[in-house]
Amino acid sequence: MNHEPQAPRAVTRRTLIHGAAAVAGMAAVSPILARTVAASAGNQLAATNAFFQSEELAADQVLRLPEGEPVRFDPGVTSGGKGLEMLQNLFEGLVTIDQRDGSLQMGVAEKMEPNADQTEFTFTLRDGVVWSDGTPLTSEDFVWSWRRVLDPATKSEYTSAMYPVKNAQKIVNGEAKLEELGVAAPDPKTVQVTLEGPTPFFPLLAATWTFYPVPRATVEKHGDQWVEAGNMVSNGPYVLTAWEHDQSMTLERNDKYFGEAPKITKGLYTLFADPVAQALVAFEADELDQAQVSGADLERVKADPVLSQQVQVFPRSGTEFIIADTTNKPTDDVRVRQALSMAIERAALADGVLKGEFSAAPTILPDDIPGHNPAAALGEDAAKAKELLAAAGFPDGKGFPQLTLTFTATDSAEKRTAQYLQGVWKQTLGIDVKLDPLEDKAFQDYFDSRKDQPFNLMMSYWGSDWGDPANWHNQLFDSSADFYHSHWKDDEFDKTVRAAVVMADPKERIAQYENAEKILNQDAALIPLYHLNRIYVIKPWVRGIVHYPILGRTWLKYAYIVKH
């Protein structure tokens, strides 16, 4: 039984693949930019809420949403998490991603020109762009804001987002001065960006929050208090008008915004300690227009005659996987890793154990990322798995040491998955796995220390920051990055992804990434488990809410409320 609206979801997926591919292609070939991929998110929602005939706008365009109290609320400081949703509604960068289809759109800039080898990007700002207090927004604001991110005094936790910009990493390491950052303002309307190397995907990166401009005068005047309501000046479609800490936040339309005026006049946020676990009850009491559904609530929501009609599933560009220590016995043997992977029945895991909260992941890359390659899958085959384990010297699991699987205890999907894995590996391979759930901060600590300490197996995930395989293969799995501490090293993989990242021909580039994906999956460097989803209940009179697979979150400017 599945009460989820199937048709809209299929449309979303297909649309996204086009959208993401278009973006990657566009960025690579270049100057063609502001372009909308024809796909209407409105249509899908209309289909879902077909019983609401009226499309007439309601007089009251106030959207009530749940969030957590923002943590380190400052575009130059936060690495995401609570509060990012508000920042995305309050600010806008040089370019921006259309959340309905993933296409790259011009933001504060009206023109973007890369040089031939994509090592330099020149942005020209729109005429008359101003901050919400009416002061002009100039290219100097970008230079100042980007340098501010790297200034140690800012205490930013996301300086690494700037690494593709020339000298950014050197500044973090104390080897270069702030003024040497690869961004300049030759005149008030021009932002000139110099990169470390050819970076065709830089525009996707420039659309993220770390690259937003922040208002220098306000920041200098109020210090860390500049983000408080009353102090904050912003440049996006909304402004912050009220912030009662740990209670509520109010965003109202920014009259000075250069773009089309959004229909939602006010976003009212209730700040929960844990919005995912706590907002549903408020949604049911009609205090909120939207709430995320956690795995624990999913079955009840699906069985509820009212709530089940309001469920919308938004695929998220991300994958949960097992990380094995490829330099520690016995997972240093590729056959052992392959056996572990092939013994898993992913459909049973996703639909049975996880009740359809997430979708089976045969490969590492999610299907909206170019370079996703179904042929790369290692496959599932219990008999083959047993053979491989026997070939590795452990027939029927005899002599196999007990492995420890470490994961985050508060992640209920990971917990249920770990229990499933323990059972299926025992049953199929005859091996014992000890479960080691850790509190989330303790897990992070454990994870960080695996850089130079041995382990057996860990569970973690990645969600795309931007729709390009470089965000996965180059940033995570290249042996020089080794983001997950698996210590996996494959010369051909490294060579392939390092060549692909700077390749100008988009077709050849994707082919290279498909190849890399195959090496990664066949070698079971990581063992894919499931792709992520976000499941929401949304009131039927609310339209235009989109949670794009990458970063996602609610963007007020696309939403509207119909008469009800």
Added chain:
Amino acid sequence: MRSAYIVRRVLALVPTLFLVYTITFFLMHATPGGPWDTGEKPLPAEVQAQLKAAYGLDKPIWQQYGDYLGKVLHGDFGPSYAQRSRTVADIIGTALPVSLQLAAAATVIAVLVGIPLGVLGAVRHNGPLDYLSGLISMIGISTPAYVVTSLLVLLLASKLRWLPTGGWDGIFSPKAIIPALSLALYPLAVLARYTRTSMLEVLRQDYVRTARAKGIREWVVLMRHCLRNSLLPVITIAGIVLADIATGSFFVETIYQVPGIGRYFVQSISGRDYPVILGTVLLLALVVSLLNLAVDLLYPLLDPRIRVQ
């Protein structure tokens, strides 16, 4: 004599708080994980190193202990790591009044309902009213606050829609009802139990029989002759119970979205927000100590036989 006693007791707070600071400081730094990584992804090592340096967390632990102690002695707990725009003093300044209002409301409910309930139980000993009073107390004592809050939200907010599902608008708004009731239930039950037991004992005293024999109205006997004397043990327990209200609102505030001290206490620990952890722990230690002192000072007022020394 009295003031000397108070001064002595207040001075004794200093080593207590110092000990609390020390234990908390080392415990929280020994707990794995740090204030960052609140996004979904681990931070690169060099970024973590840079942040540690910026916050002074790269120094030897003893030096951090001393440096921070120096600041705390000047009343400066510094800014919160998670809410960069607020200092610990800001947070306590807004959260403490919220918790105090809630605690006051819960105390009033607990006293106004719990004590009469206990008296009723004693007077109607082994009657239906006594059993009812016993049942209410039993439920109140054995049900943890987080269960009570969740059940009240489910019933009053979710099913009946009489009250909001969470939030805070001041003590005189409908939003205060569920948290105040949840907080009041346990102390109410305890007060009812102790009042009943102590009342039963007093009712058997000779002077009560004498009073009744003299033909004094039963109401006056109960109120003037019995209740006052039976309250002494109740006051002792009230100190502990009140401390429980002041500190036990962790769950209630977190579940019902009340921005009080309890919520920040929980939030700061799970977020490893060191300055806020220290600020709230020291505050709670101070509140508990002061409440105990207040109880000790109340005794002589009720029982002239007790003298402070």
